[in-house]
Amino acid sequence: MAATPHALAPAASPGAEITAEEARAMLRACLALFDRWGLSAGEARRLLGEPSPRTYQRWRSGEVASVPHDTVFRLGTLLGIHKALRFMFASPAQGYAWVRRPNAAFGGRSALDRMLQGAPTDLAAVRAYLDAERAGW
Template sequence: MFKTQEDMSRGIAAAFAILDRWRLSQAEVNGVLGFPFGTQVAEWRRGELSSMPSDVVRRFGYVVAIYRVIQKLPTGIDWLRQPIPDLDNQSPLVRMSSGDVEDLRIVRDRFERILKRQQA
């Protein structure tokens, strides 16, 4: 996903900025990141990325992808906590913070589908 350590550092910092912009609680951030242990999230926020598992890097990639798609939708940040039919009437946040990386992919895919319908 990232070609260099510097690219990874910038990408992870951008993903944390997105999570902050979405005003997630620490519990929600932990769920999105797969429930990391102890002080790992604080270490990653400080740029200490050597202990970051590849699935967490993948999760950050999904966060950025979701953000890019929703920037094109007219719903604003309100979409995050509102149930939507394309997610079996669950909110994107509930799905994203379940701890399952596949739920992040599902949210991304659903928003891409919603965007395509709106552009058609």
């Protein structure tokens, strides 16, 4: 299968395109991350941009024909969130737990609650918060 370029992921350098193979790898990484975050299938689908339940099940079983551009953007943002949490916490488990903890920055709700509002900008807001927190180091 030829590698077709996708939209830029948020952390990509200018001019860099995400190939179909890279998008599939990003999807696999995020699905594993969702397991660490303890997400339900519905929550995971929401973060991925609401793929159909059948598509989501195929992705979970490793059958990934293609990944929509919107989902590629979301995957890049989610992986950026994961990376920021890994830098911020000494233990991976602390970072995984942080996602569900209430946070004043999100009106007393968790980062997951903010992300589950569903828009790409909700994911980006969590990533921007984490990037800003790390910038002070």
